[in-house]
Amino acid sequence: MPREIYLVKVGMSMTEGMVSEWFVEDGGQVKKGDLVYALETEKVNLDVDADYSGTVKHLVEVGVTLEPGDLVGYIFESGEDIPDTLAGAPASAPTETKPEPEPTAPEPVSAPVAASAPIVSGDGHIKSSPAARRLARELGVDYTRVAGSGPGGRIVEADVQAASQSDAAVPAASAEIATGPEPKASPLAKRLASERGIDIRSVKGTGPGGRIVQSDIENAAVAGVSAGAAVVSGPRAGERVPVKGMRKTIASRMHQSLQESAQLTMDMEVNMDDAVKMRNSLVEEWANEGIKPTYTDIVIKAVGKALLAHPMMNSQFLGAEIALMTEVNVGMAVALPEGLVVPVVRNVDQLSIKELAQETSRLAIAAREGALGLDDYAGGTFTVTALGMYGVDSFTPIINQPQTGIMGVNRIFDGVEWDGDKPVKTKKMNLSLTWDHRAVDGAPAAEYLVEVRNLLQSPYRLLV
Amino acid sequence: MSEHNVDVLVIGGGPGGYTAAIRASQLGLSVGLAERAELGGVCLNWGCIPTKSLLHTADVMREAMAASELGLEISKPRFNLKKVVKRSRDVAAQLSGGVSHLMRKNKITVFAGNAMFQDKNTVVVGDDTILADNIIVATGARARNLPHIQADGDRVWDARSAMTPTFMPKKLLIIGAGAIGVEFASFYNTLGAKVTLVEVMDQILPAEDSEIADLAKQSFIKQGMEVLTGTGVDEVKVAGKSLTALIGGKNRKFDAAILSVGVSGNIEDLGLEAIGVEVDRGFISVDEYQQTSVDGVYAIGDVAGVPCLAHKASHEGIIAVEGIVGEMPHPLNKERIPGCTYSHPQIASIGLSEVQAGERGEIKVGRFPLLANGKAVAVNDTEGLVKTIFDASTGALLGAHMIGPGVTEMIQGFAVAIGLETTEAELMDTIFPHPTLSEAMHESVLSAFGRTINF
Numbered sequence: 001m002p003r004e005i006y007l008v009k010v011g012m013s014m015t016e017g018m019v020s021e022w023f024v025e026d027g028g029q030v031k032k033g034d035l036v037y038a039l040e041t042e043k044v045n046l047d048v049d050a051d052y053s054g055t056v057k058h059l060v061e062v063g064v065t066l067e068p069g070d071l072v073g074y075i076f077e078s079g080e081d082i083p084d085t086l087a088g089a090p091a092s093a094p095t096e097t098k099p100e101p102e103p104t105a106p107e108p109v110s111a112p113v114a115a116s117a118p119i120v121s122g123d124g125h126i127k128s129s130p131a132a133r134r135l136a137r138e139l140g141v142d143y144t145r146v147a148g149s150g151p152g153g154r155i156v157e158a159d160v161q162a163a164s165q166s167d168a169a170v171p172a173a174s175a176e177i178a179t180g181p182e183p184k185a186s187p188l189a190k191r192l193a194s195e196r197g198i199d200i201r202s203v204k205g206t207g208p209g210g211r212i213v214q215s216d217i218e219n220a221a222v223a224g225v226s227a228g229a230a231v232v233s234g235p236r237a238g239e240r241v242p243v244k245g246m247r248k249t250i251a252s253r254m255h256q257s258l259q260e261s262a263q264l265t266m267d268m269e270v271n272m273d274d275a276v277k278m279r280n281s282l283v284e285e286w287a288n289e290g291i292k293p294t295y296t297d298i299v300i301k302a303v304g305k306a307l308l309a310h311p312m313m314n315s316q317f318l319g320a321e322i323a324l325m326t327e328v329n330v331g332m333a334v335a336l337p338e339g340l341v342v343p344v345v346r347n348v349d350q351l352s353i354k355e356l357a358q359e360t361s362r363l364a365i366a367a368r369e370g371a372l373g374l375d376d377y378a379g380g381t382f383t384v385t386a387l388g389m390y391g392v393d394s395f396t397p398i399i400n401q402p403q404t405g406i407m408g409v410n411r412i413f414d415g416v417e418w419d420g421d422k423p424v425k426t427k428k429m430n431l432s433l434t435w436d437h438r439a440v441d442g443a444p445a446a447e448y449l450v451e452v453r454n455l456l457q458s459p460y461r462l463l464v
Numbered sequence: 465m466s467e468h469n470v471d472v473l474v475i476g477g478g479p480g481g482y483t484a485a486i487r488a489s490q491l492g493l494s495v496g497l498a499e500r501a502e503l504g505g506v507c508l509n510w511g512c513i514p515t516k517s518l519l520h521t522a523d524v525m526r527e528a529m530a531a532s533e534l535g536l537e538i539s540k541p542r543f544n545l546k547k548v549v550k551r552s553r554d555v556a557a558q559l560s561g562g563v564s565h566l567m568r569k570n571k572i573t574v575f576a577g578n579a580m581f582q583d584k585n586t587v588v589v590g591d592d593t594i595l596a597d598n599i600i601v602a603t604g605a606r607a608r609n610l611p612h613i614q615a616d617g618d619r620v621w622d623a624r625s626a627m628t629p630t631f632m633p634k635k636l637l638i639i640g641a642g643a644i645g646v647e648f649a650s651f652y653n654t655l656g657a658k659v660t661l662v663e664v665m666d667q668i669l670p671a672e673d674s675e676i677a678d679l680a681k682q683s684f685i686k687q688g689m690e691v692l693t694g695t696g697v698d699e700v701k702v703a704g705k706s707l708t709a710l711i712g713g714k715n716r717k718f719d720a721a722i723l724s725v726g727v728s729g730n731i732e733d734l735g736l737e738a739i740g741v742e743v744d745r746g747f748i749s750v751d752e753y754q755q756t757s758v759d760g761v762y763a764i765g766d767v768a769g770v771p772c773l774a775h776k777a778s779h780e781g782i783i784a785v786e787g788i789v790g791e792m793p794h795p796l797n798k799e800r801i802p803g804c805t806y807s808h809p810q811i812a813s814i815g816l817s818e819v820q821a822g823e824r825g826e827i828k829v830g831r832f833p834l835l836a837n838g839k840a841v842a843v844n845d846t847e848g849l850v851k852t853i854f855d856a857s858t859g860a861l862l863g864a865h866m867i868g869p870g871v872t873e874m875i876q877g878f879a880v881a882i883g884l885e886t887t888e889a890e891l892m893d894t895i896f897p898h899p900t901l902s903e904a905m906h907e908s909v910l911s912a913f914g915r916t917i918n919f
Contacts, residue, residue: 187885187886187887188859188860188885188886189885191858195858207794214860214885
């Protein structure tokens with residue numbers, strides 16, 4: 001008897017999913033414990049092992065939306081007759097015999113998808129040095145937003161360094177992987193497109209025979225920067241983008257959050273002179289260890305520390321009662337091409353800035369590589385979201401339900417402090433706090449925001 | 465007086481003009497071509513081709529002189545200057561006749577004589593008035609004189625005199641060490657003249673990568689030339705059968721001098737000003753599709769600006785014609801024009817020099833000396849280097865520079881690579897036949913990425 005391969009259920013809320021990749025080709029051999037297919041749901045990607053050894057036969061193609069428990073293939077033991085055509089495609093599988101596999105992982109406590117940053121689709125590009133790109137990766141700076149000062153506007157290390165200091169930078173978006181046949185393109189064009197995260201299928205070739213050449217990629221990159229990614233990857237005008245997967249989840253959660261809670265936002269200006277100094281010295285201090293704290297890290301630390309003193313901000317409004325959380329777990333919004341994810345930094349109050357920087361860097365890399373585990377999403381009690389790298393000075397983040405607050409991190413800019421009658425150039429940043437008025441009134445929310453501001457203005461308190 | 469109507473009139477029958485005319489004919493246009501001298505232009509009659517004949521004579525002579533190294537016993541070769549020159553002229557004549565044939569074959573009407581614009585669509589050539597929707601100016605360029613030194617055809621030669629010598633100078637001064645000056649230096653040096661090559665710039669072959677130019681200079685000195693860079697010739701006085709040149713404050717005596725200090729565009733006596741065609745520093749200004757400032761009037765080749773190379777001219781001719789018929793041609797990328805100098809050793813290059821490339825960003829440079837190439841050793845010609853320059857971040861081949869035997873034939877490999885936008889990965893992955901000089905190209909690419917095998 002052939003053994004069935006099912007679409008496994010990951011978490012109780014999983015309603016649909018798909019095989020995003022077969023690791024064993026149709027008719028190929030698999031050993032028990034080896035990976036057989038990749039599951040993709042609206043929340044997670046998971047690689048699934050084979051429970052038996054034998055010959056794999058596919059019943060479904062990659063990318064077909066299925067329900068958990070649907071049959072996706074069989075494993076035939078050696079010596080078994082393998083029929084040429086297999087009955088039992090998922091649609092015709094008798095429902096009464098359909099098993100309900102056990103969840104293979106716990107339901108995430110917090111939604112993996114949330115918050116209010118715009119979804120970054122494909123990035124425009126300017127020339128950049130490899131060292132600059134490496135540094136951007138390390139600092140979590142979206143280097144495609146950095147102005148280049150090198151020859152020909154090339155982005156060099158110093159530019160990335162400067163950008164990371166002037167912006168509250170969050171991790172960069174990675175390239176979107178599109179489908180469809182690969183068009184004719186020069187090897188250099190292919191390499192540039194891949195390096196710059198440009199979907200080569202969206203680029204019009206102007207070389208002989210419509211071949212895509214270097215200049216086409218460069219033009220696409222420039223057009224992407226100036227015209228908002230019209231030429232680079234991502235939807236084009238006139239297209240209809242199906243709302244599914246991550247997009248669907250974001251849509252329903254954001255809408256639900258606004259419908260169900262009483263949220264409002266206030267902004268407060270923060271003097272960042274000392275925070276900038278401190279960060280610069282920490283960057284230098286830990287350079288040898290390859291640890292580079294971002295401004296977002298410092299804000300996360302301040303937000304977390306202030307939550308200890310303002311437990312109502314670290315709560316969940318449950319209707320009849322308000323549950324105060326015991327842990328301070330801060331979610332950080334990471335923009336990916338396919339949408340926003342919010343991995344969680346756990347026990348922020350107990351982490352040093354160094355540990356926090358290492359953890360946010362790990363989460364950001366895992367997010368980009370699609371390697372976040374369910375644990376990485378779980379247990380958030382508050383959220384930090386940054387748009388400063390786009391030059392944003394104020395916005396109204398949407399609360400990641402059922403949390404009570406979300407802190408928006410804005411651009412660091414050259415502002416003014418008054419020394420008597422003399423204006424003094426000072427590094428400034430706005431914080432945009434959205435909170436749930438059902439749980440917390442304006443005055444205590446403002447007190448919390450003042451606490452965060454004070455911590456950022458005396459940032460050395462965050463080191464103790 | 466007869467009147468003609470054509471779709472395209474090409475003025476000038478050099479490699480740019482006749483190629484444009486043929487392409488226009490292929491695309492179904494009626495074509496006229498005006499030529500005041502020989503079809504084939506300077507290239508075929510007084511440039512590229514006849515000098516290659518002369519240099520081939522020199523190459524064979526050099527090899528014959530070194531024959532004993534190969535185990536051959538040949539008595540010291542002697543040349544017959546008259547025959548050497550005659551062969552060169554015969555070759556030019558043969559090929560010029562070939563162009564005539566091509567014109568007939570492609571039904572192109574050739575008008576002999578000087579062309580003069582009446583208006584932007586009308587040109588008069590002798591007794592003929594030609595009305596054309598589109599006119600392509602391909603009048604080429606001619607050797608420049610210096611304000612204080614003019615070629616006289618007797619003792620002070622321009623390129624034309626230098627390729628039809630009536631005597632072999634014992635001591636020859638060459639003013640200007642661009643490709644033309646260097647080729648003549650190589651020819652005359654091999655045939656026994658004591659050559660003094662003077663260049664006002666800091667390196668000979670100023671258009672080439674400085675490392676390659678320096679290797680060439682060393683080689684020329686080893687072959688017995690005197691090479692003076694960063695030096696000007698302040699005065700040349702001809703007296704009877706010799707001349708005196710003031711070089712670096714000293715008067716030096718020579719039997720002849722060759723003036724090879726570049727070319728200037730043939731923009732005069734065409735009526736260009738009358739119809740409003742803009743010129744800039746002696747060349748006609750054009751856009752990327754070779755269109756001049758006057759609608760329907762195009763310019764290609766030397767007259768449309770540097771680099772003055774036949775293959776650039778013919779390429780521009782095709783761009784102009786395809787633009788005329790609305791076939792969106794690809795504008796010429798001047799960084800992808802190969803350049804060749806047929807001296808001994810030969811020099812060939814394409815793209816950016818190391819210095820130019822370095823100014824744009826991080827680069828990787830590969831070098832492979834022919835000394836480590838098996839074929840070069842076997843054929844007793846190991847003097848040379850293949851140098852490749854890559855963009856360190858993208859792996860794009862930015863430039864290739866070669867000096868040594870056969871490099872003028874090999875550069876096309878890199879030209880194709882650059883044209884197809886290959887990166888180092890494809891070049892490394894390409895199989896080069898063994899044993900060939902071209903293996904040095906492969907090794908040079910490997911060397912740029914620290915992977916060279918044989919050095």
